Every structure is written in structure tokens, then in C-alpha cells.
Amino acid sequence: MEVRTRFAPSPTGYMHIGNLRTALYAYLHARRNEGTFILRIEDTDQARLVEDSVKVIYESLAVTGLEHDEGPDKGGDFGPYVQSARLPLYREYAQKLLAGGHAYRCFCDKTEKQEEPGEEHDAPILGYDGRCGRLSEAEVQANLAKGMPFVIRQRIDKEGSTSFKDFIYGDIVVENKQLDDQILLKRDGFPTYNFANVVDDHLMGISHVMRGCEYISSTPKYILLYRAFGWDIPEHIHLPHILGPSGKKLSKREGSVALGDFLNRGYLPEAILNYIALLGWNPGTEQEFFTKADLIAKFDIARIGKAPAMFDETKLTWLNAQHIKALPPEKAHELFLKFYPAAITAGFDAKKLSGYIQGKVEKLSDLPQMTAFLAALDDNYSAELFVHAKNKTTRESCKAALADLQELLSGLGSWDYAAILAAVKGYAEAKGAKLGPVMWPLRIAISGQAVTPTGAVEIAELLGKPETLRRISGAIAKL
RNA sequence: GCCCUCUUCGUCUAGCGGUUAGGACGCUGCCCUUUCAAGGCAGAGAUCACGGGUUCGAAUCCCGUAGAGGGCGCCA
Numbered sequence: 183m184e185v186r187t188r189f190a191p192s193p194t195g196y197m198h199i200g201n202l203r204t205a206l207y208a209y210l211h212a213r214r215n216e217g218t219f220i221l222r223i224e225d226t227d228q229a230r231l232v233e234d235s236v237k238v239i240y241e242s243l244a245v246t247g248l249e250h251d252e253g254p255d256k257g258g259d260f261g262p263y264v265q266s267a268r269l270p271l272y273r274e275y276a277q278k279l280l281a282g283g284h285a286y287r288c289f290c291d292k293t294e295k296q297e298e299p300g301e302e303h304d305a306p307i308l309g310y311d312g313r314c315g316r317l318s319e320a321e322v323q324a325n326l327a328k329g330m331p332f333v334i335r336q337r338i339d340k341e342g343s344t345s346f347k348d349f350i351y352g353d354i355v356v357e358n359k360q361l362d363d364q365i366l367l368k369r370d371g372f373p374t375y376n377f378a379n380v381v382d383d384h385l386m387g388i389s390h391v392m393r394g395c396e397y398i399s400s401t402p403k404y405i406l407l408y409r410a411f412g413w414d415i416p417e418h419i420h421l422p423h424i425l426g427p428s429g430k431k432l433s434k435r436e437g438s439v440a441l442g443d444f445l446n447r448g449y450l451p452e453a454i455l456n457y458i459a460l461l462g463w464n465p466g467t468e469q470e471f472f473t474k475a476d477l478i479a480k481f482d483i484a485r486i487g488k489a490p491a492m493f494d495e496t497k498l499t500w501l502n503a504q505h506i507k508a509l510p511p512e513k514a515h516e517l518f519l520k521f522y523p524a525a526i527t528a529g530f531d532a533k534k535l536s537g538y539i540q541g542k543v544e545k546l547s548d549l550p551q552m553t554a555f556l557a558a559l560d561d562n563y564s565a566e567l568f569v570h571a572k573n574k575t576t577r578e579s580c581k582a583a584l585a586d587l588q589e590l591l592s593g594l595g596s597w598d599y600a601a602i603l604a605a606v607k608g609y610a611e612a613k614g615a616k617l618g619p620v621m622w623p624l625r626i627a628i629s630g631q632a633v634t635p636t637g638a639v640e641i642a643e644l645l646g647k648p649e650t651l652r653r654i655s656g657a658i659a660k661l
Numbered sequence: 662g663c664c665c666u667c668u669u670c671g672u673c674u675a676g677c678g679g680u681u682a683g684g685a686c687g688c689u690g691c692c693c694u695u696u697c698a699a700g701g702c703a704g705a706g707a708u709c710a711c712g713g714g715u716u717c718g719a720a721u722c723c724c725g726u727a728g729a730g731g732g733c734g735c736c737a
Contacts, residue, residue, distance in 0.1 A: 190737095191737095192736085192737055194737090224737070226736090226737085227735095227736060227737070229736090230736070288735095309733065351665095351667090356664070356665070360663075360664050360665085360732095360733080362733065362734095364734090365734085365735050368735040369735055370735075372735085374734090374735070374737085375736070375737045376737090394731095395665095395666070395667095395730090395731070396731055396732065397731095397732085398666065398731075398732080399665050399666085400732070400733085402665095420666095422666095422730095423730070423731075425730080429729070429730080430729095431730075460673065460674080460685095461673070462673095464673085464674060464675070466675080467675095467684095468675085468684050468685075470673090470674095470684085470685055470686090487674080488666080488667060488668095489666095489667055489668065490667070490729090490730060490731090491672090491673065491674090492672060492673075494672050494673065494687090496672080496687060497672075497686045497687080500685090500686055500687085501686085503699090541698085542697095542698055542699060572696075573696065603695090606695085607695095610694095616694055617694060617695055618694075618695070618696065620695090621695040621696065624695090625695075625696060625697090626696090631697095632696070633698070634696085634697075635697095635698080636698095637696085638696080639695070640695095
């Protein structure tokens with residue numbers, strides 16, 4: 183059977199990282215099995231429509247390379263791919279349910295949950311009592327004649343139980359009395375997720391329904407719907423949640439959750455994909471670094487886990503550094519260019535700089551701060567930095583070394599890495615010293631900091647002779 | 662409140678009846694005669710949530726308990 187998976191986000195205005203993982207898994211499963219990956223927009227909540235948010239979805243999929251084969255912008259044989267454009271379809275299928283006695287019109291007042299200010303109102307919310315389901319045909323007709331607004335609810339026989347086999351979680355059994363007569367078609371004529379999802383997944387030929395495990399509890403209701411229609415039930419694959427640092431579902435309150443945030447903060451799309459792929463899935467080998475192509479080759483839904491996973495930005499950062507390191511130098515430079523401040527690109531050999539620091543960049547957004555000292559030395563650095571136990575340096579030893587270095591370097595004919603290194607090395611050897619005691623003061627003098635993104639010689643080279651000498655003089659004065 | 666699910670180092674995880682419980686991030690130390698970092702190596706870190714079974718033998722199978730997460734919307 184052909185594998186057809188779908189990613190069905192609602193247009194909320196941003197791409198949640200948890201949703202992105204769902205999209206990734208659905209994409210990978212489709213690609214792995216030479217199937218089809220479909221994008222469907224679930225915009226059935228008219229009250230929550232966010233302007234332009236469909237664009238965010240397209241951009242997110244494009245930047246991460248999760249290309250869909252069918253969708254609103256790509257077309258396909260199962261469209262339309264936007265739920266608001268499928269209203270007649272839902273109406274038609276709701277009618278079928280009505281005709282078969284699997285649904286009924288409900289004329290009750292709205293019972294929607296209020297957005298409560300003081301959250302902890304966890305008063306038990308009882309499901310609908312089903313009273314309209316017991317209305318006689320005459321009563322229904324009378325209400326209709328009066329023009330009373332109504333919704334269509336699923337009629338669920340409260341006897342017995344309903345079960346399904348989840349691919350990850352195994353057999354799930356729920357007693358029918360736990361199942362609410364959920365609303366299928368809202369008063370405004372739009373379907374609820376609960377209805378549209380089932381109808382669309384069937385009509386679009388979805389073979390594997392992949393979604394977050396918050397839907398496990400309501401899946402039996404969907405199963406009942408499939409049965410009422412006499413449809414085959416697709417494979418259900420519920421995914422464990424991604425948790426925030428507090429152990430709750432990842433949410434905006436606890437920092438970044440949107441793909442865009444991570445992109446802005448200098449994470450590479452491939453690193454993000456790599457990291458979230460590993461949240462809930464593993465290859466069964468010890469490989470952790472994956473390109474998208476690797477993931478397609480190795481992804482297997484059989485190795486998705488059950489336990490929720492906490493999102494750990496530290497590990498994402500490490501993975502990001504790995505991906506940056508693996509970039510071809512030209513590509514890395516191209517990306518760095520977008521983050522370098524103007525002072526760097528204007529005043530330095532940025533390409534050379536990129537080459538020197540590529541192995542040390544964790545996030546692209548670190549670049550401005552990492553390179554700031556090149557453009558402008560902060561003269562207020564502490565002279566105490568020169569004192570370093572391991573290199574056996576003191577203020578006095580540094581001052582002496584810098585004085586010698588200044589003379590030596592000012593006499594240097596050519597100013598490049600090899601020449602500078604040779605000069606410094608020669609000096610250290612002549613003094614019978616190791617390189618450390620000489621390099622250390624040089625580094626401090628020309629960078630004003632103990633930690634630099636590249637070595638002292640590279641820095642001197644980038645700075646140029648006049649500036650290097652100027653900074654050395656400044657350091658001598660300070661000492 | 663009712664229902665569903667989950668539970669191996671701080672974190673992500675391997676494990677599917679017999680392992681010194683493996684790897685990764687992070688942490689610590691050492692090495693690399695350019696600091697820090699990167700890289701290499703080493704180390705600390707898990708009574709496998711707890712309690713009962715089954716079994717010659719259980720992290721692995723069964724039953725309870727606890728904790729955590731999720732669901733119970735005219736939201737998805």
C-alpha cells in the first residue's frame with residue numbers, strides 16, 4: 183500500500199517546534215517509503231485566524247527542506263487542501279451520518295469553555311448529556327422550522343468499549359461511557375477538528391496518521407466515526423510529547439518554541455531537524471549526527487519511543503556546532519556574513535576570519551560578540567588578565583615580553599600568519615621559553631580578553647601590523 | 662473528579678530473561694609545547710520510580726502503588 187502522510191497544522195502565526203517534529207517524522211516516513219507527503223491547512227477556527235500565518239507554514243517547510251508533494255500551493259488530486267475550502271464536503275458527510283443515525287442535531291446553548299483568568303478552575307467538566315439526541319423527529323422539525331441554530335453531534339452508544347491499536351502505544355481501550363457526544367459541525371457551519379480530520383484523512387488517502395499523543399484519548403471517537411462511515415482505519419502513530427525545562431509541554435512561557443526564534447538565534451535548520459529527530463526517536467546505532475539525507479535513509483517508525491522528552495538547548499547547541507563545523511568553508515562564510523557586524527565585513531578579511539573561527543562557532547548569533555574585539559579594543563580590560571599561572575606569566579614578564587615583541591614585530595617585513603608565527607617562535611626559542619608565556623601576553627594585549635575565537639597569531643594577522651603594534655604599546659603602557 | 666499514557670545517569674537515550682547496565686550532551690581531569698576553545702583520552706554520574714510476584718536467573722514478563730504528563734472545548 184502506498185504510504186501517504188500529512189502534516190496538518192492550523193495557521194497560528196508561528197511554527198511550534200513540537201509541530202515541526204511531527205512534520206519531520208511524517209515527512210521522513212513518506213520519503214523513506216517512497217510515499218507522498220501532504221500539507222493540509224486546518225483553518226476551521228474562524229475566530230483564531232491569524233493573518234499571513236499560512237505563509238509562515240510555507241516558509242518553515244521551505245527553510246527546513248521538508249518539501250511537500252501535495253498541498254494548497256502545489257495542488258494534487260485530493261484537494262482542496264485547505265479545510266475552509268472543503269465546507270460542502272463536511273456538510274455532505276455530516277448528512278450521511280445524520281441519515282444513518284450516527285449523528286444528531288443539537289439545539290442547546292453554547293457550552294464552550296471560557297478562557298479563565300484564574301487558571302486553576304479544574305472543576306470537572308462533564309461531557310454533554312446527550313439530551314438533544316433523544317429529541318423526536320417532530321421536535322427536531324419544529325426546532326428547525328423555528329430557525330433555531332444547531333450543531334451536529336456524534337451519537338455514541340455508551341455501552342461497551344472501543345479500542346484501536348496504536349503503532350507506538352499498542353492497544354488502547356476506552357469505555358464508551360467515557361466518550362462524549364462530540365460536536366462535528368459547529369454552528370457556523372465549520373467542522374471541528376474531530377470531524378474534519380477524519381473526513382480529510384480518509385478522503386486524502388492518508389495511510390499513516392501521525393500526530394501528538396494528546397489525541398490518544400479522543401482517537402476512539404474517531405474510530406467510531408470511521409466505522410460509521412464504513413471506512414478502513416489508517417495506521418495511527420501517536421508521538422510522545424516534547425517537554426519544556428519544567429517538565430510540562432513545551433510552551434512559550436519557557437523560552438523559545440517557535441522555529442523562527444531558533445533560526446534568528448543562529449541555529450541551522452539542519453541542526454534543528456537533527457536535534458528534534460532525536461527527541462523521541464533513535465536509529466538503534468550510536469550515530470547522533472544526521473543530515474536530512476541520513477535521516478531519510480535511517481528513519482524507522484518502529485524506533486519511536488513512548489516516553490516524553492525534555493528539550494535541552496545545550497545539546498542542540500552542541501549539535502549546531504557540529505553542523506557548522508561540517509559546512510564547506512565557503513558555505514560557512516556565506517552564513518557568517520549575515521551575522522557579522524558591518525565593522526567586521528568592512529574592516530577585515532572576513533573570509534579569512536571565517537576560516538579561522540568556523541570550528542569554534544556554536545551559534546551564528548554569537549558572531550557579533552565573538553568578533554567585537556577585532557573592530558574595537560576595549561581598553562578597560564584588566565591588567566590582571568596578564569597573570570596566568572599555567573603559563574607562568576606575571577605582569578613584569580608580560581611587559582618585558584611585549585616590549586621585545588613590539589620591536590621584533592615592527593621590524594617584520596611581511597605580515598602574514600607564517601611570518602608572525604615564525605617570529606614569535608624564534609623569540610621564544612631564543613629566550614629558552616615555551617610558546618605559552620609569549621603567546622599569552624600577546625593574546626591579551628591585542629584582544630583584551632582571555633578567551634578568543636582564534637589564536638593570537640591569527641588575530642595579529644587579521645588586525646594588521648599598525649593596529650597590532652598600537653595595541654601592544656597600549657598594553658605596555660597599562661603594565 | 663473520571664479516563665488514557667509514561668517512568669534506565671542532571672538531560673537525550675541503548676537495552677526487548679543471563680551485559681562489569683552501553684553511547685551522547687553537560688561536568689571534572691589529563692594530553693595536544695598558541696591561552697580558552699576545538700580535538701584526543703580518562704573519570705565521576707543510574708540501588709533501572711517503589712512494592713510484590715513468575716523464573717535457576719528480571720531493567721527486561723505479570724499485578725499493585727506512587728509520581729509525572731495528557732484528555733474530558735461550537736481549540737486544534
